[in-house]
Amino acid sequence: MADDSWPSPAHNSRAVTDIEYEKLAARFSDNGVYGNPADTAVVSAGTGLSVNIRSDVYASVRGHAWYSGTxxxxxxxxxxNSGQTRRDRIVLRLDRSTWTVRAAVRQGAGSTAPDLVQQLTDTGIYEIPLAVVTVLNGASSVTVTRSELYAGARVRPCTSTTLNPAPVPGEVAVETDTGRVRVWNGTAWVLIYDNNGEVVVDQTVANWKISTSSVLEVRSGTVHLRLGTFQRTSSDLSATTQSRLPLFIPPEYWHPKRDQYGLAYVTGVQVARLTVFSAVSDTPGQVLLTQHPTVHEGDFVLPESMSWGVS
Incomplete structure (x- = not known):
């Protein structure tokens, strides 16, 4: 048989069968309920041995729309009456014998909810989950645990200044000007990927010489700072005096509210502590040798690398 496509004037005068529609539409729409987990549960316990499907719910199963009604x-x-707890599933079921989607009960056989049936053929059924129902032995009522599958959101290209002003939970944005990838969690755009390359953050400071540069990188919202090697060039530094080291962290990489602390070795196998100051400090972005022994002229300070979050 030759290759084919639809809808097309060359294919059955543009008529499309149910099977052909599913193969096309299943890729247009995610399977799932329209909404998000913050919405009221779709399924709740009813009177006695029953469950209720709430009104005005929309969903899609393999491209077929479903509406719960008014x-x-x-x-x-x-x-x-099996003598043990039983768990059933409440599902949305596409039945290809009628090409309808309906809410249905898939009865279990024990304490584990039954598997969904998802037949990817031209016949049979395809189910997505709404809830799990627990029925105790001899019970006259049920409990419901929600398990709705929700339809996903789109991945949108944008810039860092044109993020969707009305996003939905799960929406993903790819910033073409920064390369960043963000996801909307319902209240904020959360950074999930970033790669800024290497940024040299050296800065000239009196009484210190840079022997090895300090380099900063950001990966997915985390700053990784490889501090350089510094030599004291003039006058001894008293153990009671703090001293600024020859680097500066650019504002976009400051921690929003917490100073960061790191260790350093000083010539003579002595230990010191340095502080990277946060956005809310009096000296944001500066790096100071804050606790240390006396550092003599010609001594080296060799700090460890540090990391912190910025989003």
């Missing part, structure tokens, strides 16, 4: 739908749950 009033509550009640599904009966089978009695359990």
């Amino acid at each position: 009033s509550t739908v009640t599904l009966p749950i089978a009695a359990n």
